Structure formats: C-alpha cells, structure tokens
Amino acid sequence: MGTDSEEVARAVALRLLNHSARSRAQLAEAMAAKDVPSEVAEAVLDRFTEVGLIDDDEYARMLVRTRHAERGLSRRAIGVELRRRGIDDEVAASALDEVDDAQEAQAARALVRRRLAATRGLDPQVRARRTFAALGRKGYSPGLVSQLVRDELAAEGAELEDEDLPAVD
Structure with a gap:
C-alpha cells in the first residue's frame, strides 16, 4: 500500500x-x-x-478538434488555451497542425455569415464592426476577417469603404 x-x-x-x-x-x-x-x-x-x-498528445488533439469544430476558435486562440492548460509548445504545435489554413478560413467564413445574418437590417458599417469584433475575440486575424466581411457584404450587394472597417495592420 x-x-x-x-x-x-x-x-x-x-x-x-x-x-x-x-x-x-x-x-x-x-x-x-x-x-x-x-x-x-x-x-x-x-x-x-x-x-x-x-496522454497530453491526445488531450491536445481532442481540444483542437472540439474548440475548432464546436466553438469556431482559430488556431491562435486554441494555442493560447493549450498553453494555459499546461500543454508543452511542441505538443501544442503538433496538435494545431491538424487544422490547416483552408479549414480555418472555412470556419471563419461560416462565422462571418452567421454574424452578418444575425445583424441583417442594421447599417453595413455596424454589421461589419460587430462581425469584426466577434471574430477577433475568437482569434482570427484582422486581414482574414476584413476580406471575408467585404466578400460577404458584397455578395449581399452592400459595399464598404476602407474607412468603414477597423484598421488592419
């Protein structure tokens, strides 16, 4: 004993x-x-x-899968969560490799569409700003979000000027 x-x-x-x-x-x-x-x-x-x-390797992979698929988090946001949970950087990087750029962009586009649909009827600037903020909180890059918001609003027939979106560095 x-x-x-x-x-x-x-x-x-x-x-x-x-x-x-x-x-x-x-x-x-x-x-x-x-x-x-x-x-x-x-x-x-x-x-x-x-x-x-x-099994930290499996734990990290599971966290990446669920956070990306269910919550729509970006790799960057998931990486922060993995570090906060004590996952080694090498293990985290390996797990994050399971989500590629195309999958991340697809998830971001789905989030942009949902967010814009929820704000339909509001001024396009307000819709863009709110969508930009929501995806920023999920860890998506400003450049990607800006392009997706422009594309989706253009598909609806709404045009945005550069000054209508938050500044992208």
Missing part, C-alpha cells in the same frame, strides 16, 4: 479524470493544491501516463 500522499495524489487525479480529460500539468497543479509532495505527484503522474490515463 502507498503512502497517504500517494493515496491523495491518486484520488485527486482519478476524481478529475472521471469528469473530463486533463493535462498532466492540470493534474500536477491540483495535487499541489492538496499539498502532495512534488516527488510523489511526479511518481503518480508517471504511472498514470504509463498506463494511458494521462
């Missing part, structure tokens, strides 16, 4: 993993909050990794 610290570490990890997948760093943080000594936490985390209960 293990030490009390090992039991606490296992209980913390199993409780958290029972609710949803977690990164190794998130589990280590939770164990530290319960005063589990770092060497005990590392040993338990190593064992959980060894038996496949912790």
Whole structure:
C-alpha cells in the first residue's frame, strides 16, 4: 500500500479524470493544491501516463478538434488555451497542425455569415464592426476577417469603404 500522499495524489487525479480529460500539468497543479509532495505527484503522474490515463498528445488533439469544430476558435486562440492548460509548445504545435489554413478560413467564413445574418437590417458599417469584433475575440486575424466581411457584404450587394472597417495592420 502507498503512502497517504500517494493515496491523495491518486484520488485527486482519478476524481478529475472521471469528469473530463486533463493535462498532466492540470493534474500536477491540483495535487499541489492538496499539498502532495512534488516527488510523489511526479511518481503518480508517471504511472498514470504509463498506463494511458494521462496522454497530453491526445488531450491536445481532442481540444483542437472540439474548440475548432464546436466553438469556431482559430488556431491562435486554441494555442493560447493549450498553453494555459499546461500543454508543452511542441505538443501544442503538433496538435494545431491538424487544422490547416483552408479549414480555418472555412470556419471563419461560416462565422462571418452567421454574424452578418444575425445583424441583417442594421447599417453595413455596424454589421461589419460587430462581425469584426466577434471574430477577433475568437482569434482570427484582422486581414482574414476584413476580406471575408467585404466578400460577404458584397455578395449581399452592400459595399464598404476602407474607412468603414477597423484598421488592419
């Protein structure tokens, strides 16, 4: 039987993993909050990794898939979330490679269309500004958003002047 610290570490990890997948760093943080000594936490985390209960590579890929498909987040925004969850930069980069430029542009275009449809009837400048802000919050580049907003408004027959859109660096 293990030490009390090992039991606490296992209980913390199993409780958290029972609710949803977690990164190794998130589990280590939770164990530290319960005063589990770092060497005990590392040993338990190593064992959980060894038996496949912790897999940061798969966790990162799953996060990229769900955040991109369900929330329409850009690779940049997902990358920030991965770092915040303690995913190594190399692992994050590999997972983010699963979303290419074409997929990201397609997701952005779908978001632009939805946002413009929701603001139909308003002044084109207001619609463009609101759409630009919404996609900016999801991490899309200003240049891509500007082009997509122009294209979609032009398809509706609305024209925008350069000064009607936020400045793009």
